[in-house]
Amino acid sequence: MSDVTFEAVSKGYGGNLVVKDLDFTIPGGQFTSILGPSGCGKTTLLRMLAGFMTPDTGEIRNGTAVLSTPGTMVPPEKRGMGMVFQQYAIWPHMNVFENVSFGLEMAQVPRHEIGSRVAEALETVGLGGYESRGSADLSGGQQQRLALARALVTRPSVLLLDEPLSNLDARLRERMRFELRELQQRTGITFVYVTHDQVEAMSMSDTIAIMRSGVIEQHGAPEELYNRPVSAFVIDFLGLNNWFDGTVVGMDGDRARVKVTSGATVTGTAAPGIAVDANVRVAVRPEDFVPTDRPAGQDNVLAGEVTQSLFMGSYLHHSVKVPGREDNVVVQTGRGARVQQGPINIWADPHLTHVVPASDL
């Protein structure tokens, strides 16, 4: 499977740039997610790749074959791709078999082969034996599977998925995550998965591209994004955080020592480009704060008071009032942790403390 490459691609509507001078390589044969809030340009990116939209500048290639430039377009039907739409786009006037066989007819697959290919595709998604069902009789989850079968039956080199799980209920969504991941690994097709749900992206992807206002903020493996975020946006998008404003007072390799406004000193892992005297923001996830016996005044130790503890089922959620700070610090502990109302010291591991430029967000 060859890589898909975007080179200096821009796209705008009426003077408003939705995708800005984008350079981006989607590794072939892998599961890549494009993750971002609504309006960040991720769907535009996907539609340009599908051939539904023409880029204003730049070039999109599959391997060495040019797919799109502002002047030339390989039409969607000649791209050898498949797509699963957010609303599934199941053709309501066709039954299950006809929905799946359509692509094979278009590809002029011999008639005697169509039946077995359709059956095989339906089997793959767990809809074996549903051939003669009307498409209106299917549940949301079944429509989802049908859309997948329809996209896979033509054996595309690239499968595009536009928030395909967002209309399913939570339980089904969780199961489909595993199935999609498994399907990708079995078929080796390049999956390009657009979503705004970080849990989906994290759990399925080989790599994730986080997109913001038309540019890709960071592209890497899920662990890399989680452990080495480059910006406040990336940290913020990947979950709840405690934020501290401050100034860098010392650097040691990629470690930054930061004096935060509430008075404490914190050491954390610095994003690229951080230097002494820089205004920065420091982020610590609730689950990365732990109750500690270390004395206040040591680096990364905050002294405060637990004002409220909530039982959340699999974990406990504590609000910690820290002097000199307006917002409470949120700390998450396991069910077994013995945290009581009243004074507490909490500590964050420097590895899990992220220092990013303040300019951003």
Added chain:
Amino acid sequence: MTPLVAPRRRTTAGSKLPLWGLIAGLSLLVGYPSLWLLLTAFELPEQFSVRAFTDFVGDDSLVRPTLNTVVLGVLTAIGTVLVGVPLAWYTAVTDGPFRRFVHLAVLATYITPPYLTAIAFTLLLSPEAGILNVLSRRMGGPSFDVYSMAGLVLVVTLHVCSFCYLLVHDALKRIDAPLIEAARTLQAGPWQVLRRILLPLVAPAVTGGALLAGILAMTEFGPQAVLGTPGGLTFLPTRIVSSLGGYPPRWADMAVLALILVVFAAVGLVAQRRALGKQSFITVTGRGVRPIRFSLGRARWPAAIAAVGFATVATVLPFGVLVSGAFARDWTTLVSPGNFTLENFRAAFVEDEVTGSAVLNSAGLAAAAATICVVIALAVAYFGHRTTQRFRDLPDYLAAVPLGLPATVLAFGLLLAVTNPPFQFLYGTLGLLLVLYVVRFLPLATRTMNSGASQLSGELELAARITGASWWQATRRISLPLIWPTVVAAWLLVLMPASNELGGTVVLYASGTETISIAIIRLNDLGQFGPVAALAVAVISALLLISGLAQWITTRRASPDRRTR
């Protein structure tokens, strides 16, 4: 598996041509007759004069029709509210009996063309021989003169009340029961619930319905001609039409009258849009609404009698008297075995020299107009829903303009346009009537097509493209089959009114291009009520058949077929 196809050059310049062609064509259809109305009102292009405007005030033959028109509009609007709101309340939220029958009866009032409703009521209530008047006199009662403002308001109200009814009915149905229950928990009594919650919620629908009824009453030529003219009452549409054969021609004065009518219609429509726009706050999603339900208690049967009584007066009585008149030797007595004859049908269809060709003309014109309207509407919907070009919505706005052009006004504009170069070749032809019908009924087609197209996700077509179908294959296999029921429904929706258009046709028809409506009005003017009733029955039966067909198609669309291989 990289695609080996050579990239295709995109043709960007050529793709804008169809949209601009459509915009130009629609502008011509809608704008050209309007332009001639304006020119004529100012006596252009020969000279420029505002005489027609200044003379208007002092000329009673112009002021009186204007005032009459306003009075008719206002009274009908009031009458519609008085009739439509209680009926809507009865069928939408009470537990009264026969709600379904009343509902269908009210909707059916609009299928009958208004001039036929008017004719039916002359058979019932003409001062001398009207069947009900004769009956009343025989029992020592008074008689009612239908050739009067009161008669006209009655007949037009019966015809147009379905709009107000339907709007209020839908508004009431959309009110979620918890809205009422919340008020009840706060100690509000039934009267306070009605005054503080229900009425404010349906007020926009009531206003919107009343305004629409008023506009229709003012602009509808048929009843004004059938009932007003014999009673010596003139209105703007009838005044314009009656001046056409006169000498000297008073083109400029009539153009001014036409413009006044346009202003009435436009102001009314804008006000109506405003009123209905305010309704958005109760248009929650359709799902999850538990409709309110009032128990009528002891008022159940009196209410039922009133509602069913109205439905009878509005539908059964006029249609019944037409059927009776069609099959009776003498229309002033009800049909009976000794009185039965088919002579009226023979007289209407065989003996009359106009009717035969009129039926053919109407059928051909209606079919052609429906087809053209649907094709244009398809193009309008395609650009509006499937392209991203600038100005893609412009055709839709242009196609809605005729809503503000009453039929008589539009036809008068067309008449002025074709008595001047370069379109004189259209004068007196069926082609001219075809243009009239296309422009007049285009909004009907575009509205239907738009609602159909908006329910079709563009992704259905894109899914076909990415699965390997070319644009044409995707259109032929996916989009066309899915939009087809809407196409048929839109076609039938245009066909029905186009087969019976009167208010504009009366301005533009010539010897040889008479339509069925002209034939009926002509026989009516000659006092041939038997043949008129026969034709009316035939026309209404055909319309009922078509509307039943349209109903069947649209409900079938809602449940996609379950074909198995």
